[in-house]
Amino acid sequence: MSDNKRYKGKNAPNSSKEDKYTAAAPRKNRNSEHGAKENREFSSNKEVKYRESTKKAKQGGESVAENKKFTRERTDINPRKSNVNEELEPKIMREDLIEGRNAVIEALKSDRTVEYILIAKGDMVGSISIVIALAKEKGIVTKEVDRRKLDQMSQTSSHQGVIAVVTPYKYFEIDDIFKEALDRGEKPFIIILDEIEDPHNFGSIIRTAEVCGAHGIIIPKRKNVGATPTVYKTSAGAIEHMKIAKVTNINVAIEEIKERGVWVYGADMEAKDYIFNADLTGAVALVIGSEGRGISKLTKEKCDVLVKIPMVGKITSLNASVAGGIIMYEIMKQKIR
Numbered sequence: 357m358s359d360n361k362r363y364k365g366k367n368a369p370n371s372s373k374e375d376k377y378t379a380a381a382p383r384k385n386r387n388s389e390h391g392a393k394e395n396r397e398f399s400s401n402k403e404v405k406y407r408e409s410t411k412k413a414k415q416g417g418e419s420v421a422e423n424k425k426f427t428r429e430r431t432d433i434n435p436r437k438s439n440v441n442e443e444l445e446p447k448i449m450r451e452d453l454i455e456g457r458n459a460v461i462e463a464l465k466s467d468r469t470v471e472y473i474l475i476a477k478g479d480m481v482g483s484i485s486i487v488i489a490l491a492k493e494k495g496i497v498t499k500e501v502d503r504r505k506l507d508q509m510s511q512t513s514s515h516q517g518v519i520a521v522v523t524p525y526k527y528f529e530i531d532d533i534f535k536e537a538l539d540r541g542e543k544p545f546i547i548i549l550d551e552i553e554d555p556h557n558f559g560s561i562i563r564t565a566e567v568c569g570a571h572g573i574i575i576p577k578r579k580n581v582g583a584t585p586t587v588y589k590t591s592a593g594a595i596e597h598m599k600i601a602k603v604t605n606i607n608v609a610i611e612e613i614k615e616r617g618v619w620v621y622g623a624d625m626e627a628k629d630y631i632f633n634a635d636l637t638g639a640v641a642l643v644i645g646s647e648g649r650g651i652s653k654l655t656k657e658k659c660d661v662l663v664k665i666p667m668v669g670k671i672t673s674l675n676a677s678v679a680g681g682i683i684m685y686e687i688m689k690q691k692i693r
Contacts, residue, residue: 558591607658
C-alpha cells in the first residue's frame with residue numbers, strides 16, 4: 357500500500373502536471389491576449405514609424421528637389437552653363453544672309469548683290485546644282501565649307517546646305533511702289549503692316565502679296581521685323597520681287613497714300629462689313645494688324661473702311677498671315693474679274 361502510495365506519489369506529478377497546465381492555461385490565454393495587444397501596439401508603432409519615415413523621406417525628397425532646383429538656378433546664373441545671357445541679350449538678326457535653296461535661287465535670279473555663296477561639303481545633289489550654275493553664270497564665288505560652319509552661321513536652323521552672303525536688303529520709298537503700279541499699268545495695290553513682329557508671318561505675307569499681285573508693302577521702322585534670313589526663307593524668295601518701304605510713321609504714310617487716291621481698308625474682327633461686300637476693284641491698301649492686338653486704335657481711325665472675314669467656328673481669330681492671305685485673294689479676285 358505504501359508502495360502504491362509511493363507509486364502514486366511518483367505519478368502524482370503527472371496529475372499535478374495536468375493541474376499545472378490546466379491552471380496555467382488561463383494565464384497563457386491572458387498572456388496571449390497581452391501578447392496580441394503588444395503585437396497590435398507594435399504594429400501600430402511600426403505603422404506610425406513607417407509613416408514618419410515616409411514623411412521624412414518625402415520631405416527629404418522635396419528638399420533634394422529644392423536643392424536641385426536651387427542648384428539649377430545657381431547654375432543658370434553662371435553664363436558658362438546657361439543661355440540666360442542670350443535671353444537677356446537677344447541675338448542680333450543679320451540682314452546680310454539668305455538661307456535655303458529656293459531663297460538663294462531667287463536671290464540669284466534677281467538683281468540682288470550677292471557677295472559669295474557657302475555650300476556644305478558633299479551636298480551637291482538636287483537644286484544645289486541650280487545654285488552653282490546660276491552663281492557661275494553671274495560670276496559669283498561659291499565656297500565649299502564644313503556643314504558645322506553653316507550651322508553656326510544659320511539664323512533659321514534650316515539652311516538646307518547653302519547660305520548666300522549678300523548686301524543688306526535695300527528698302528524702297530513709297531514713290532517706288534506707285535511707280536511699280538504705273539509701270540504695270542495697274543491701279544495701286546498696297547499692303548500696310550502695323551507692327552508685325554513674327555518673321556514667319558512677315559515672310560508668309562510677302563509671299564502671298566507677291567502671288568496676289570501687290571505692288572508693295574509698307575512697314576514701320578520700329579516694332580516690325582525686317583528682312584531677316586527667316587523672312588527670306590519663309591517667303592521662299594518672294595521678297596526679291598516685292599518692294600518694301602520702311603517708314604517712320606505709318607499713320608503719316610496712310611494719309612499720304614490716301615491723298616494719292618488710294619482707298620484704305622483695315623482688317624478688323626469687330627468690323628461691321630464683310631470683305632466680300634466691299635468694292636476692291638480700285639486703288640486699294642490693306643492694313644494688317646499685329647499678331648496680338650491687331651490694328652492700333654489711331655491707325656483704325658485712319659482707315660476708310662474696316663472689314664472682317666466670316667467665321668463660324670468656335671475660334672474667333674485667325675493668324676495675321678492667314679487673315680491677310682484671305683483678304684488679299686479677295687482683292688485679287690475682284691481685280692481680275
